[in-house]
Amino acid sequence: MGVVLQFVINGLMSGAIYALIAIGIVAVYKSTRVVNFAHGYVIMIGAYLYYTFAVLMADVPWLPAWYAAWEPQWLLDQRAGAQMFSVEKAWLDWLSNLPRIVIGLILAIIFSSFLAMGIERYTMRPLLGQSSFAMIMVTVGLISVLSGIKGILWTGDAASVPHLAPNPPIRFELFDTPIFIFGANLVSMIIALVVFAGIVLWIRYSSAGVSIRAASEDQSTAYSMGIDVTSVFRTAWIIAAATGAIAGAILAARDGVSPSLGLFGFSVLAIVLMGGLDSFIGVLIASFVVGIIEALVQWQLGGGWVEVTPYIAVLIVILIRPHGLFGQQEVERI
């Protein structure tokens, strides 16, 4: 076993983030039959919103001091006594950032949702009844619009943002192999999986989920059955934007805020195609598969191959199974 285990665990952790991003693409596809090419850019905006509310806003003079850093006396005392790089130190650092992390994340989710509602209302709904190809082309156009908005509102410099969770280094032994992971990555994986499971269960077992499935199969019939199809579409876009904002915050903390976050969406789109556009479970498995392949490639072949190899795997899967690993036969190809 040895070192393999370490890389498999790394792969699982990045796979979970892929899955979190993939929810947004699958939710929008399932309900509206639109493949959202701009999803990565929605996530990028989410990351920048988190950056704005968690980092930039902290410098605003009229906001209370606890917003920038919550430092009651007992916390300072504790921190002075804590050892560098210890678990305790990581928790205390996180605690004093907690107000801006929570407010930043919540506002990022809210503003991203507004953005998604705007996109749905003003660029998708007018095209209802047209072929979904028209809507897919609109999402391609949205890429430029969202990058442009980003360029107007924020500078191009990469910046760092606080992690959502405390980030102590964790060392433990598994099957006699020493494993090393960062706390924030572990918590991010848990957040991603909980959100994923919550949304999948909700779509499967609630009557709202039935509306989504019905609208995805046949819009006009769903309409005449009394299902408010436009509200289904809006819900799907809000799900995409809210999960995207969480993913954006996680990615921004891990890799820094930068415009390249937008490109992330394309990698995940490939993963979604591999799993099957309309299958949440397939997409979850594909996310882990790609995450693990990436980690193993990085270990054996070095970082340069990481960008390429997993997507060769995706290509091969799609060539053999055009509807993805778990996709339904009637899924249309793009």
Added chain:
Amino acid sequence: MLAVDNVHLSFGGVKALKGVSFDAAAGEITGVIGPNGAGKTSLFNVISGFYKPQQGSVSFQGEDITNLAPDRRAALGMARTFQNIALFRGMTVLDNIKLGCHTRLSANVWSAMAYFGKAQREELALREAIERDVIDFLEIDHIRKAPITALSYGLQKRVELARALAMKPKILLLDEPVAGMNREETSDMARFILDVQERFGTTIVMVEHDMHLVMDICSKIVVLNFGEQIASGTPEEISNDPHVIDAYLGKAA
């Protein structure tokens, strides 16, 4: 019950409907007939809200519904079936029927999430009503778990009727309920339509090509030809109307 008043509908230069007006009386079966391309399905789409007429109005129970979206009309008690079977193919018969009662559940997308218990109780009560009034009534008990794709054409049509009935509609719009059926399936369907009318007092409007069926079960018939309403009246009046004979058989020399 349902009043269509002077409806005009055109797609670009094509005039699909030119001043159609009729009333469907409560509890009666009204038939809409006409040759292919006469505008029957367009008329249905105007009534159920998919097309908005350029001129004229549709009112239901005395209320003008010309500008209501299809889902709002469904909530008022309007159910329809489609000419080409429009069942959700990825679901079982029971799931399709349960979708029909969607409008009768007060829980919506958000409250379904918040009040899971209430939504569930409601569903149990509904299930019982559906069991009695829809599944047993239409004799589809044996196929409730079957996937749609496994059913014969005639049965699929019956499931579509079941789904519409699950909405407990005040008015039922049937778009060619017996198209493509053999004689036995047609007479089954005719029996079910009459049973629905008798048992629930539902107002029914149907578009149909099968003249025998229409003459047999409708109390009023509206005849369309090239988007124009050329006649309306009882089956007897219609079968003796010279305009109708012209439209169907061509002008006598």
